[in-house]
Amino acid sequence: MSSTHIQENFHLFFDRMNLEPQHVDQKTHLTLHPEMGEGYIRRFLPRYDMEVVVSDYTFYRSQSISLSTKSPMVELNFCLKGERGIRVQGKEHQLLPGLCSLQFMSEVEARFEYGGNEPFHMLGIGIPVSTFHHFMEESNGERSIEFRQVLGKQLFRIFQEKLSPAASVALQRVMQHAAKPGTKKIEMETGVLGLLSMAFQSFLLDKETASVPL
Structure with a gap:
């Protein structure tokens, strides 16, 4: 699966938000249309099969954004401020401050809900299924966890x-990389891999985890 498949999922979502590219960097720095709200989205590609998105914006009025994903993917989100509702297959989910959310999705219809005049700040990391399987592969070449098995x-x-102290420190480091001009891809990739590793360990690999899938 090529990286362009998961990037298309992000493209579709951002298109629904009526974002405007900035002259300084039309591919990675997007701002809300001034009639809709204020704030920005920054997109990073530390490697060809990984997209990192930093969102920091406020809608002036409540917004509902619907889309159909074009390709299966795995997404890790860290909500830093504000709330976002997600409705998929008739079920409601909430992204709340201080929560780490690991999502597995096939081709689905989803609706995202935002409150008006509520600042929203989040870090999102998306990878294709092929990369998830690569990360789950063991040293002997076998794989005990499959995408379809999780779904x-x-x-x-x-x-x-809830965000653990260790994850909070790692998240802060990645946010610093995202905010610093001239950050090398290896710096961003290393930080993001650390966050993914902790999430996979907690949600999928640690048999004694207290986390409960919703």
């Missing part, structure tokens, strides 16, 4: 837990 009969599954 089961569902098209969407989300795991959530």
Whole structure:
């Protein structure tokens, strides 16, 4: 699966938000249309099969954004401020401050809900299924966890837990990399891989985790 597949999912979502590219960097720095709100989205590609998105914006009025994903993917989100509702397959989920959310999704119809005049700040990391399988592969070449195994009969599954102290430190480091001009891709990639590793360990690999899939 090529990286362009998951990037298309992000493209579709941002198109629904009526974002405006900035002259300084039309591919990675987008701002809200002034009639809709204020703030920005920054997109990073530390490697060809990984997209990192920093969102920091406020809608002036409540917004509902619907889209159909074009390709299966795994997404890790860290909500820093504000709330966002997600409705998939008739079920409601909430992204709340201080929560880490790991999402597995096939081709699904989703609706995102935002409150008006409520600042929203989040870090999102998206990878294709092929990369997830690569990360789950063991040293002997075998793999005990599969994307379809995690989803089961569902098209969407989300795991959530409060941000741990270790993850908070790692998240702060990645946010610093995102804000610093001239950050090398290896710096961003190393930080993001650390966050993914902790999330996979907590939600999927640690048999004694207290996290509960929603």
